[in-house]
Amino acid sequence: xxxxxxxxxxxxxxxxxxxxxxSSVAGLLPTGTYGAAKAWITSFVExxxxxxxxxxxxxxxxxxx
Numbered sequence: 001x002x003x004x005x006x007x008x009x010x011x012x013x014x015x016x017x018x019x020x021x022x023s024s025v026a027g028l029l030p031t032g033t034y035g036a037a038k039a040w041i042t043s044f045v046e047x048x049x050x051x052x053x054x055x056x057x058x059x060x061x062x063x064x065x
Contacts, residue, residue, distance in 0.1 A: 001044070001054075008058050021045050 004019055011017025027038030 005054060005058075008055055012055065012059055019045075 007017065007019065011019075021041050021044065023038045023041040026035045027040075027042045029035050
């Protein structure tokens with residue numbers, strides 16, 4: 001999340017860019033810490049979730065470090 005937070009301001013100022021997150025089906029299964037990490041990545045990039053709120057807050061100048 002810190003790397004994404006650092007990259008978003010430059011991408012929004014250029015009005016282009018992409019963030020690639022890698023998850024797996026393990027996020028859909030109750031497999032402990034690994035599955036939990038993959039599930040978090042999936043929820044991070046879902047529409048309306050953490051990433052979209054982060055971009056919106058940065059664009060509005062309200063982002064927290």
